[in-house]
Amino acid sequence: MLDNTPKKDLKYVGKDVERIDVVEKLTGQALYTADLEFAGMLHGKVLRSPHAKARIKKIDVSKAKKLVGVHAVLTGNDLDYRVGLYLVDKYILARDTIRHFGEAVAAVAAETPAIAQQALDLIEIEYEVLTPFLDPKQVFDKKAPLVHPDLGSYSYVEAVFTPVPGTNIANHTKLRKGNVEKGFKEADYVIEREYTNPNVQHVPMETHIAVGKWDTGDRITIHTSAQSPFTVRNLFAHSFKIPHCNIRVITPYLGGGFGGKAGIHLEPLCCCLSKLSGGRPVRIQATREEEFSLLPCRSGLIYNIKTGVKKNGKIVAQKMTMYWDAGAYADYAVNVTRASGFSASGPYEIENAWVDAYTVYTNKPFGTAYRGFGHVEFSWGMERHMNYVADTLGIDPLEFRKINALRPGSKTMTGEEVVTNTGSVTKCMDAVAKSINYGKLTAAELAREKKTGMKIGKSVVALQKAPAMPPFTGTVMILKLNEDGSVTGSHSLTDYGMGTYTSLAQMIADVLRWPIERIRLPIENDTDRDPYDWQTVASKGLLLSGNAAILAAKDLLDKCYDVAAQALRAQKCDLDHDAEKVFVRHHPKSHVTYKQMAVGYAYPNGNAICGPIIGIGRYIAQGLTNLDKETGQGNPALDWTFGAHGLIVEVCEKTGAFNIIKVASAYDIGQVINEGSVRGQAIGGMIQGLGTAMCEGYIYNDKGQLLNPSFTDNKIPTSLDIPEEIDCIAIETPQIDGPFGARGVGEHSMIAVCGALGNAIEKATGAVLTHMPIRQENVWKALQSRSGKKATAKATKPAKAVKAEKPAKSVKAEKPAKATKPAGRAKK
Amino acid sequence: MKITLTVNGKKYQRDASETKNLLHFLREDLGLTGTKEGCGAGECGACTVIMNGKTVNSCLILAVEADGTDIKTIEGEAKNGKLSKLQVAFKKNHAVQCGFCTPGMIMSTRALLEANPKPTVEQIKQAIEGNFCRCTGYQQIIEAVQDASGQLKKKEGLKRA
Numbered sequence: 001m002l003d004n005t006p007k008k009d010l011k012y013v014g015k016d017v018e019r020i021d022v023v024e025k026l027t028g029q030a031l032y033t034a035d036l037e038f039a040g041m042l043h044g045k046v047l048r049s050p051h052a053k054a055r056i057k058k059i060d061v062s063k064a065k066k067l068v069g070v071h072a073v074l075t076g077n078d079l080d081y082r083v084g085l086y087l088v089d090k091y092i093l094a095r096d097t098i099r100h101f102g103e104a105v106a107a108v109a110a111e112t113p114a115i116a117q118q119a120l121d122l123i124e125i126e127y128e129v130l131t132p133f134l135d136p137k138q139v140f141d142k143k144a145p146l147v148h149p150d151l152g153s154y155s156y157v158e159a160v161f162t163p164v165p166g167t168n169i170a171n172h173t174k175l176r177k178g179n180v181e182k183g184f185k186e187a188d189y190v191i192e193r194e195y196t197n198p199n200v201q202h203v204p205m206e207t208h209i210a211v212g213k214w215d216t217g218d219r220i221t222i223h224t225s226a227q228s229p230f231t232v233r234n235l236f237a238h239s240f241k242i243p244h245c246n247i248r249v250i251t252p253y254l255g256g257g258f259g260g261k262a263g264i265h266l267e268p269l270c271c272c273l274s275k276l277s278g279g280r281p282v283r284i285q286a287t288r289e290e291e292f293s294l295l296p297c298r299s300g301l302i303y304n305i306k307t308g309v310k311k312n313g314k315i316v317a318q319k320m321t322m323y324w325d326a327g328a329y330a331d332y333a334v335n336v337t338r339a340s341g342f343s344a345s346g347p348y349e350i351e352n353a354w355v356d357a358y359t360v361y362t363n364k365p366f367g368t369a370y371r372g373f374g375h376v377e378f379s380w381g382m383e384r385h386m387n388y389v390a391d392t393l394g395i396d397p398l399e400f401r402k403i404n405a406l407r408p409g410s411k412t413m414t415g416e417e418v419v420t421n422t423g424s425v426t427k428c429m430d431a432v433a434k435s436i437n438y439g440k441l442t443a444a445e446l447a448r449e450k451k452t453g454m455k456i457g458k459s460v461v462a463l464q465k466a467p468a469m470p471p472f473t474g475t476v477m478i479l480k481l482n483e484d485g486s487v488t489g490s491h492s493l494t495d496y497g498m499g500t501y502t503s504l505a506q507m508i509a510d511v512l513r514w515p516i517e518r519i520r521l522p523i524e525n526d527t528d529r530d531p532y533d534w535q536t537v538a539s540k541g542l543l544l545s546g547n548a549a550i551l552a553a554k555d556l557l558d559k560c561y562d563v564a565a566q567a568l569r570a571q572k573c574d575l576d577h578d579a580e581k582v583f584v585r586h587h588p589k590s591h592v593t594y595k596q597m598a599v600g601y602a603y604p605n606g607n608a609i610c611g612p613i614i615g616i617g618r619y620i621a622q623g624l625t626n627l628d629k630e631t632g633q634g635n636p637a638l639d640w641t642f643g644a645h646g647l648i649v650e651v652c653e654k655t656g657a658f659n660i661i662k663v664a665s666a667y668d669i670g671q672v673i674n675e676g677s678v679r680g681q682a683i684g685g686m687i688q689g690l691g692t693a694m695c696e697g698y699i700y701n702d703k704g705q706l707l708n709p710s711f712t713d714n715k716i717p718t719s720l721d722i723p724e725e726i727d728c729i730a731i732e733t734p735q736i737d738g739p740f741g742a743r744g745v746g747e748h749s750m751i752a753v754c755g756a757l758g759n760a761i762e763k764a765t766g767a768v769l770t771h772m773p774i775r776q777e778n779v780w781k782a783l784q785s786r787s788g789k790k791a792t793a794k795a796t797k798p799a800k801a802v803k804a805e806k807p808a809k810s811v812k813a814e815k816p817a818k819a820t821k822p823a824g825r826a827k828k
Numbered sequence: 829m830k831i832t833l834t835v836n837g838k839k840y841q842r843d844a845s846e847t848k849n850l851l852h853f854l855r856e857d858l859g860l861t862g863t864k865e866g867c868g869a870g871e872c873g874a875c876t877v878i879m880n881g882k883t884v885n886s887c888l889i890l891a892v893e894a895d896g897t898d899i900k901t902i903e904g905e906a907k908n909g910k911l912s913k914l915q916v917a918f919k920k921n922h923a924v925q926c927g928f929c930t931p932g933m934i935m936s937t938r939a940l941l942e943a944n945p946k947p948t949v950e951q952i953k954q955a956i957e958g959n960f961c962r963c964t965g966y967q968q969i970i971e972a973v974q975d976a977s978g979q980l981k982k983k984e985g986l987k988r989a
Contacts, residue, residue, distance in 0.1 A: 025927030028862015255928030497926030687965030
């Protein structure tokens with residue numbers, strides 16, 4: 001919905017506007033779930049499994065139940081309910097079988113946290129420890145132990161997912177475009193390599209927390225740190241077979257989410273404990289340690305890419321195989337598999353494409369949505385691979401990307417045609433390349449190398465993502481006109497930090513032509529009070545809720561015009577409005593103010609008309625389809641946001657230590673709504689991506705026990721880890737159906753920056769990295785496996801990785817020596 | 829144990845359990861919920877308060893250890909309903925996203941500016957090194973502190989190609 005308002009008339013859209021929720025956050029007055037007190041509230045705690053896979057032989061809670069101050073003790077035996085987003089596979093507490101380290105086995109509610117802890121200590125459990133299934137690549141091993149022997153009996157969303165009973169495959173997403181075998185035959189080179197990512201934790205600063213109250217008559221009230229209150233309500237209703245209207249979910253201020261709070265987590269357990277405690281509210285606040293294994297993480301990925309390419313740099317065929325390490329439950333991982341499957345090539349046109357993406361159950365903490373929804377993980381592999389292929393061909397990696405970039409007329413992997421207004425990935429790449437002086441080292445950089453003895457390398461990577469959502473994703477905005485001519489909004493997109501509410505307020509203000517101070521969008525959401533929104537995920541909020549906001553503002557005005565037309569005895573077509581009133585255009589003194597009509601317009605004699613005014617805007621994604629299960633073809637994308645990162649790194653060849661000198665990022669976001677928020681998303685996500693790239697990641701022992709569930713051993717970036725220089729660039733190719741032409745950018749900043757780091761390190765030193773994260777020791781090890789220096793790095797790579805499937809070996813052999821010269825190292 | 833302490837200029841006297849940390853004491857006994865708990869292990873800095881002029885992780889201090897001290901929390905930063913210059917700079921420079929690290933971040937940068945009214949970028953980074961922020965990537969927080977100390981030449985911005 002590209003609004004026709006001329007840009008010069010926009011007072012807020014496109015400007016730098018302060019956040020509408022900032023004062024309460026700066027004063028400590030914003031109330032998060034943990035800040036709420038409820039009369040009679042009990043404290044819940046969870047007993048977690050120390051084993052990755054085990055059978056519960058015996059569980060004795062009698063001593064815990066007898067402890068004074070304990071109101072409820074639950075084990076899996078008490079709760080025969082399964083929950084699940086797309087595949088209903090998870091008991092609220094483990095029954096009989098433990099499927100991952102940290103899984104909830106029992107729970108208690110007591111008058112204080114200390115008593116609750118004491119009660120947990122009194123629970124006696126006997127486990128029979130079993131052999132866990134830990135390596136997703138063993139998924140086709142017929143002897144592999146099954147994580148879910150009952151997979152065939154689970155209900156799931158059949159239109160979209162394909163579980164394979166009798167295996168550990170929770171979902172198999174296929175994509176078949178063109179003729180991949182024919183493409184490989186036409187290729188001059190076929191180049192294959194594998195890339196891996198570990199599990200990663202989201203680390204919102206606020207840990208998961210919920211307070212549940214289950215009253216007599218099955219009336220449920222939940223206060224929770226969830227991103228998507230209506231999803232919590234819906235899944236709760238399905239699991240317990242309770243009417244939706246009996247369940248009220250309230251989300252106060254949220255301290256970050258990043259996808260980790262998108263589904264349903266602690267809420268059912270709180271409510272079951274509450275029910276057993278006679279309806280007293282029960283609160284469970286996850287500890288930081290519990291965030292790592294009781295609650296979900298990001299799935300690991302093993303990504304195999306086989307590319308067929310012509311000498312001129314055109315990719316003619318690509319076979320992509322993804323093994324998603326989903327952990328013990330399917331949660332969002334099946335959909336991550338689907339969504340990353342259909343864009344697994346990155347923002348490049350692949351005429352003949354073949355994807356097999358497997359969601360593999362393993363005995364590990366389970367994966368869920370995480371900012372980027374699979375794209376951070378596969379882009380690590382894909383962007384490393386693009387450089388590998390380019391180096392092998394002897395084409396500059398940026399040039400190689402541009403040769404293959406999606407452009408107007410290209411078809412995406414699902415067969416959707418790219419048009420001009422889809423946006424331009426090439427413009428993004430050019431912008432960041434310019435910003436980092438790509439392709440050469442400046443005099444200052446050469447001097448810096450000389451001074452530090454470190455090697456500087458540069459890289460440019462590209463990215464893309466569309467929202468991963470059902471084709472029928474919709475939302476509503478309601479604007480209620482207040483007595484003084486201000487409005488209060490009601491909707492259920494949540495704002496867990498992104499600033500979307502401020503952007504929505506800016507749009508509403510510009511449509512109404514009112515000062516933004518007269519628009520209030522309360523941050524708290526309440527499913528009893530606010531209208532439906534599917535979820536707050538996928539970078540779809542700005543587009544869908546933005547359109548709903550514009551429609552609601554227009555509807556509000558339309559209703560005001562109705563009142564004014566009647567009161568002023570004018571036709572609506574002759575009316576206009578400003579910040580205070582609706583007036584007759586050719587006779588402006590004839591007017592009705594918003595104040596006069598807010599709760600019903602009254603004539604001087606007391607006669608009244610029309611009643612209180614509200615505006616309603618409903619919006620739903622248009623023209624999207626489910627993907628064909630056999631071919632993966634269809635139209636899944638609300639919008640594509642393209643982007644690129646340029647990165648400069650310096651690396652010490654002796655120790656593997658590295659510093660990131662600069663990151664430049666550009667996104668084609670259609671239209672900037674709020675400059676400060678765009679920059680905030682751009683930098684915040686990029687640093688989160690560098691966290692994934694540099695240091696974060698789960699480490700297990702061979703029994704599947706997690707060894708680093710804390711900030712001591714699983715660091716996230718601090719202020720000392722950020723690049724010396726950061727550049728953020730917005731490209732604005734308007735999205736035709738975007739609000740004022742805008743599209744989302746919440747997740748994109750995190751995508752592909754990992755690959756940029758790996759590529760720049762390789763440019764600088766020849767160290768070849770295929771596993772994330774890139775810790776200093778990984779760089780050091782990779783440096784050791786260079787058998788000489790630059791030249792050998794070039795020589796060993798192709799020998800190992802280029803598979804001479806068909807074309808003459810000699811062609812390939814003579815190429816690389818000349819070809820793979822790292823472009824960033826070329827001296828002037 | 830009976831303890832007496834001053835928080836944001838106001839004197840409080842309470843019976844404090846020997847096992848309760850200062851963070852929970854502030855939140856539960858004094859109702860000052862502005863100070864947040866992010867890890868409970870002294871790693872993330874969300875619970876930072878100023879004790880006798882120095883920043884501490886209030887999750888690592890026992891309430892009884894705070895007996896007789898002078899404490900400043902986020903609730904004491906704005907005066908008479910008006911944001912401090914530091915808060916205004918955070919507001920102006922988009923230094924807040926989810927807001928959960930913000931109280932601790934304000935406390936750390938408040939203590940920095942009191943000790944060093946014109947900190948360099950490197951000094952700002954060091955002062956907030958113990959305060960994790962997962963949303964902002966720190967850059968706009970650093971700019972806000974530069975702004976509050978009158979050192980931000982021109983507002984850093986988004987480039988629009």
